[in-house]
Amino acid sequence: MESAANTPTARLETVQAKIAKTCKIARREVDEVTLVAVSKTHAAEKIEPLLEAGHRVFGENRVQEAQGKWPALKERFPDAQLHLIGSLQSNKAEDAARLFDCIHSLDRMSLVKALPKAFEKAGRQVPCFVQVDVGEEPQKGGCPIPELPALLDAAREREIPLAGLMCLPPADIEPAPFFALLDKLARDNGLDGLSMGMSGDYETAIMLGATHVRVGSALFGGRSP
Ligand SMILES: *Cc1c(COP(=O)(O)O)cnc(C)c1O
Numbered sequence: 001m002e003s004a005a006n007t008p009t010a011r012l013e014t015v016q017a018k019i020a021k022t023c024k025i026a027r028r029e030v031d032e033v034t035l036v037a038v039s040k041t042h043a044a045e046k047i048e049p050l051l052e053a054g055h056r057v058f059g060e061n062r063v064q065e066a067q068g069k070w071p072a073l074k075e076r077f078p079d080a081q082l083h084l085i086g087s088l089q090s091n092k093a094e095d096a097a098r099l100f101d102c103i104h105s106l107d108r109m110s111l112v113k114a115l116p117k118a119f120e121k122a123g124r125q126v127p128c129f130v131q132v133d134v135g136e137e138p139q140k141g142g143c144p145i146p147e148l149p150a151l152l153d154a155a156r157e158r159e160i161p162l163a164g165l166m167c168l169p170p171a172d173i174e175p176a177p178f179f180a181l182l183d184k185l186a187r188d189n190g191l192d193g194l195s196m197g198m199s200g201d202y203e204t205a206i207m208l209g210a211t212h213v214r215v216g217s218a219l220f221g222g223r224s225p
Contacts, residue, residue, distance in 0.1 A: 022206045038216030041223040061086025093118035104166045107131040127163040134178045135170035164193020179208040
C-alpha cells in the first residue's frame with residue numbers, strides 16, 4: 001500500500017517545490033524549467049493520477065512500450081506531451097515521429113538522415129535534443145564531443161528542429177562538471193536547451209542551467225529491473 005505522502009501525486013508536489021526553490025536560488029524563472037516525468041516501466045494507471053493533477057510532460061525510453069500505453073492516454077489528455085528519452089533506432093524513427101513531441105536522443109548521422117524522412121511521412125516535425133557523450137561512455141549512446149559540430153551542421157542542413165543538448169553523465173561521480181560542460185558545448189554551438197538532471201541530481205542541473213529535467217523514480221518510486 002502507498003501512503004498518502006508516497007503517491008506519485010504527492011511526490012510531484014515535492015519535486016515541483018524543490019524545482020521552485022532551486023530556481024529561486026539560481027535566480028531563474030520556474031517556467032524556464034520543464035519537468036519531464038519519466039514514466040518508463042510504469043503502467044497507465046500509475047501515470048493517470050499525474051495527468052489528472054494537471055501534469056502534462058512525460059518521458060518514455062522505448063518506442064514500443066510507449067506505443068502500448070500512450071495512444072489511449074493521449075486520447076483522454078490530448079494536450080499531454082510525450083518525450084522520447086531513450087536511444088532511437090533508425091527503423092523506429094517514423095513511429096517515434098508520430099507518437100513523440102520531442103526526442104532527446106539524436107546522437108548519430110544515421111538518425112540525422114532518417115529523421116527528415118520520418119517527419120515527412122508522419123506529417124510533423126519533432127524538436128530534437130542532440131545527446132552528447134560527455135563521459136566517454138559510448139555504451140550509453142551520445143555523440144562524441146569531437147564529432148558534435150559536424151553532427152549539428154548536418155542536422156541544421158536538413159532542417160531538423162534543434163531543441164538543445166542532452167546528456168547522461170557517468171553514474172556515481174559528481175555530475176556538476178558534466179552539466180557545466182554540456183552548458184558550455186550548447187553555448188559554443190548556439191543552442192539554448194539543456195536536457196540534464198535526473199532524480200538524484202536535478203537540483204544541481206537546474207543550478208547549472210538545465211531547461212529540461214528528466215525525473216523518474218523521485219515521482220514514481222523504484223522500477224523493477
Ligand atoms: C530512466 C531515465 C531517467 C530518469 O531516471 P531517474 O533516476 O529514475 O529519475 C532520465 N533520463 C534517462 C535517459 C533515463 O533513461
